[in-house]
Amino acid sequence: xxxxxxxxxxxxxxxxxxxxxxxxxxxxxxxxxxxxxxxxxxxxxxxxxxxxxxxxxxxxxxxxxxxxxxxxxxxxxxxxxxxxxxxxxxxxxxxxxxxxxxxxxxxxxxxxxxxxxxxxxxxxxxxxxxxxxxxxxxxxxxxxxxxxxxxxxxxxxxxxxxxxxxxxxxxxxxxxxxxxxxxxxxxxxxxxxxxxxxxxxxxxxxxxxxxxxxxxxxxxxxxxxxxxxxxxxxxxxxxxxxxxxxxxxxxxxxxxxxxxxxxxxxxxxxxxxxxxxxxxxxxxxxxxxxxxxxxxxxxxxxxxxxxxxxxxxxxxxxxxxxxxxxxxxxxxxxxxxxxxxxxxxxxxxxxxxxxxxxxxxxxxx
Numbered sequence: 001x002x003x004x005x006x007x008x009x010x011x012x013x014x015x016x017x018x019x020x021x022x023x024x025x026x027x028x029x030x031x032x033x034x035x036x037x038x039x040x041x042x043x044x045x046x047x048x049x050x051x052x053x054x055x056x057x058x059x060x061x062x063x064x065x066x067x068x069x070x071x072x073x074x075x076x077x078x079x080x081x082x083x084x085x086x087x088x089x090x091x092x093x094x095x096x097x098x099x100x101x102x103x104x105x106x107x108x109x110x111x112x113x114x115x116x117x118x119x120x121x122x123x124x125x126x127x128x129x130x131x132x133x134x135x136x137x138x139x140x141x142x143x144x145x146x147x148x149x150x151x152x153x154x155x156x157x158x159x160x161x162x163x164x165x166x167x168x169x170x171x172x173x174x175x176x177x178x179x180x181x182x183x184x185x186x187x188x189x190x191x192x193x194x195x196x197x198x199x200x201x202x203x204x205x206x207x208x209x210x211x212x213x214x215x216x217x218x219x220x221x222x223x224x225x226x227x228x229x230x231x232x233x234x235x236x237x238x239x240x241x242x243x244x245x246x247x248x249x250x251x252x253x254x255x256x257x258x259x260x261x262x263x264x265x266x267x268x269x270x271x272x273x274x275x276x277x278x279x280x281x282x283x284x285x286x287x288x289x290x291x292x293x294x295x296x297x298x299x300x301x302x303x304x305x306x307x308x309x310x311x312x313x314x315x316x317x318x319x320x321x322x323x324x325x326x327x328x329x330x331x332x333x334x335x336x337x338x339x340x341x342x343x344x345x346x347x348x349x350x351x352x353x354x355x356x357x358x359x360x361x362x363x364x365x
Contacts, residue, residue, distance in 0.1 A: 007037040008091035012044040015100025016187045021069045025097045026317040031333050040091055041273035048077045053087055075099035094119040104312035105131040117346035121290040122311040129286045129310035133213045134181045140363045143285040145306050149216040155206045166195055175217045188194035220299035225279035226324045230342055232290045236324035240265035263323045263340035271302050278304045290342050293321045
């Protein structure tokens with residue numbers, strides 16, 4: 001029997017989605033195919049400090065409620081932790097599960113590229129664009145996809161001339177949503193009904209990013225579609241989120257059961273096919289590879305409005321992305337394997353073009 005491939009699972013990190021990342025990683029570590037993989041956990045603290053697999057396992061064993069468990073330790077930075085670097089060198093492939101900054105924004109992917117380590121999910125460029133709501137909307141428009149009316153507001157623009165910015169937003173129309181351009185899990189998102197609400201909403205967004213996106217309110221169903229593949233991309237069945245509140249915020253996603261996830265969504269076959277086609281087009285627009293979840297609104301006219309693409313969606317078995325693939329007949333353990341295999345395939349393809357970048361033993365079982 002061939003030697004199992006050491007699968008490094010990196011999670012935690014500096015993002016506001018730290019706890020979400022930890023919970024997803026716990027599921028991947030438990031459910032990865034043990035006949036193929038030897039899971040190796042790497043926790044990253046909220047200060048960006050990497051833990052050894054042994055230290056990480058100790059942290060995971062603490063008896064704490066879900067979404068309250070954090071990676072925390074007073075340890076040196078990664079470059080000064082030879083024991084972590086040695087462990088990282090020993091893995092054959094990495095499954096990045098760090099949300100937000102230094103995780104799904106392309107920086108972790110870039111580090112792994114420099115180290116010559118294969119990894120699952122989108123590459124550097126697609127990860128960075130997938131994190132930036134303003135940039136991805138430009139590419140969606142260029143690809144002929146429908147997006148909501150929106151404005152991009154930089155913090156310095158708001159501070160320099162608040163009246164001009166407020167006037168442009170008013171012309172677009174209220175109610176509107178204000179969100180940090182780089183963010184996730186609806187953290188920092190505010191629904192604004194009038195000029196009086198705008199200042200505080202932008203302050204919340206600017207606390208997270210120098211750039212905010214202000215979008216019109218789209219009346220329609222909230223729908224999601226998963227995509228999977230490198231050159232040949234498949235789309236999952238379509239799911240629907242039915243939020244109990246005004247929108248699907250962090251609390252509804254992770255802390256209570258107020259939102260209803262419907263998988264598959266009840267849609268006419270033609271409409272579902274259209275959603276799936278738009279999901280693949282959005283993925284290709286950012287040059288995505290591996291996997292992602294595409295979030296859309298479906299107005300009464302039946303033409304999907306692309307809200308955003310998430311290149312590192314929530315990855316618990318109960319999360320939308322795995323649930324949609326489960327409906328398609330791809331269970332959680334098999335989905336992990338397919339995503340890892342896609343990462344290895346991309347690595348091997350790129351290595352053929354630049355063999356100097358390959359670390360000896362990378363991607364091999």
